[in-house]
Amino acid sequence: MIATIFIIPESPKFLISKKHFDEARDAINKIARLNGKWQRFDGQFEQEVALQANFKAQNETNLPLSMVGSEEVEKEETKQLDGSLRDLFKIRRHTINLAILLCMWSASSFNIYLLNFVTKYLGGDIFVNSLVTSLSDIPFAIAGGFIFHKFGIRAGFTTSLIIAIIGSLAIIFASNDNPHLVPIMLTFARNGIKVCFDICYLGNSLLFPAIFAGTAFGICNVGAKTATILSPLLAEIEAPIPMIVFTSIGIVAIGLTQFIRTPSKGEI
Numbered sequence: 700m701i702a703t704i705f706i707i708p709e710s711p712k713f714l715i716s717k718k719h720f721d722e723a724r725d726a727i728n729k730i731a732r733l734n735g736k737w738q739r740f741d742g743q744f745e746q747e748v749a750l751q752a753n754f755k756a757q758n759e760t761n762l763p764l765s766m767v768g769s770e771e772v773e774k775e776e777t778k779q780l781d782g783s784l785r786d787l788f789k790i791r792r793h794t795i796n797l798a799i800l801l802c803m804w805s806a807s808s809f810n811i812y813l814l815n816f817v818t819k820y821l822g823g824d825i826f827v828n829s830l831v832t833s834l835s836d837i838p839f840a841i842a843g844g845f846i847f848h849k850f851g852i853r854a855g856f857t858t859s860l861i862i863a864i865i866g867s868l869a870i871i872f873a874s875n876d877n878p879h880l881v882p883i884m885l886t887f888a889r890n891g892i893k894v895c896f897d898i899c900y901l902g903n904s905l906l907f908p909a910i911f912a913g914t915a916f917g918i919c920n921v922g923a924k925t926a927t928i929l930s931p932l933l934a935e936i937e938a939p940i941p942m943i944v945f946t947s948i949g950i951v952a953i954g955l956t957q958f959i960r961t962p963s964k965g966e967i
Contacts, residue, residue, distance in 0.1 A: 713909035720747045787911050792960045796906045797915050799955050800899060801922045803856065806952045807896035808923035809930050810863070810945050814889050816934030817941050821870065821885070822878030831882035832889045843894030847901055855898045856956040863891030864949045871939045871946070892949070906962070 708730060714723035720743070727740050788794050819825055847855035866887025874881050899919065907915045934941050 710909060712904075715744050715746055716909040718746070720744060784914060787914060792962070793907060793911060793915075795958065795960055797918065799959050800902060800906060800915065801919045802955050803895070803902075803952055804899045804919040804923040805926040806948045807892055807899060808927045810892045810948055811889070811896060812927050812930040813934055813941060813945055814885070814892065816931050817938075817945075818885065820934075820938060821881050822874050823881040828882050828885050832885045835886045835890055836893065839890035839894055840897060843897055844901070847898050852898065852902045852905060852961060853956050853959055855902075856895060856959075857953055859891050859894035859898065860949045860953050860956075861891070863888050863895065864946055866891055867942050867946045867949065871942045888945070892945075895952070902959075906959070 708726035709722070711723040711726045711730070714720075714726060723744065724740060724742075731738070731740065787797065818828055821828065843855060843859055846858050866884050866889070869884040870881070870888060874884060903916050903919065904912055933944060
């Protein structure tokens with residue numbers, strides 16, 4: 700792993716965010732060569748073109764750069780930021796998205812572990828239940844990734860949470876009378892919430908610039924792990940309370956998803 704530090708190039712996205720455009724081009728070309736693509740990339744990035752246009756306009760008008768091309772340049776992100784929490788909270792969109800993503804991350808992590816602990820109390824064979832839900836991980840993950848990339852983060856969160864809620868409601872109302880269907884119910888509940896958890900990882904890089912992505916990831920990860928500590932305690936409460944909580948968390952999370960502020964093209 701240490702050896703890869705000297706092989707893997709710096710993230711082009713991070714270099715672009717720091718306005719190191721030549722280094723970003725070199726990184727892209729190195730990644731391309733590692734993937735067997737030998738066609739060299741010498742184009743310019745949107746941020747680079749916008750920056751050049753602004754400097755040109757500044758030289759022609761002798762106006763401060765902050766007064767030129769304000770519609771094309773981000774209002775806050777164009778400032779020299781160092782990736783600190785103070786800088787992160789200066790930008791309202793990032794603050795809102797961080798709060799929502801923290802809630803989504805905590806909710807999905809909590810529900811995943813809650814369901815794992817509750818599984819031992821459900822009908823049917825616990826080994827069959829676990830095997831069926833595990834085998835369905837891959838197709839659900841592929842479907843969730845497709846929805847995320849095709850329709851966006853809101854659609855990804857909403858769809859995965861609806862699937863999880865359908866499974867949890869089936870467990871609440873039908874698991875006792877239909878133990879042979881429990882594997883299917885668990886498949887929907889577990890994989891729905893797992894896809895939601897996966898989208899938290901994908902959404903982190905979408906919602907935040909590279910300079911803030913690591914900070915946001917750390918905050919959300921710590922918050923989620925802290926919230927998840929309570930899941931085994933809740934799982935020991937008499938049914939159907941654990942699954943009612945599971946469902947309620949999913950419904951609230953769907954509501955929060957609608958307030959995510961996705962960046963416009965070129966903002967990240």
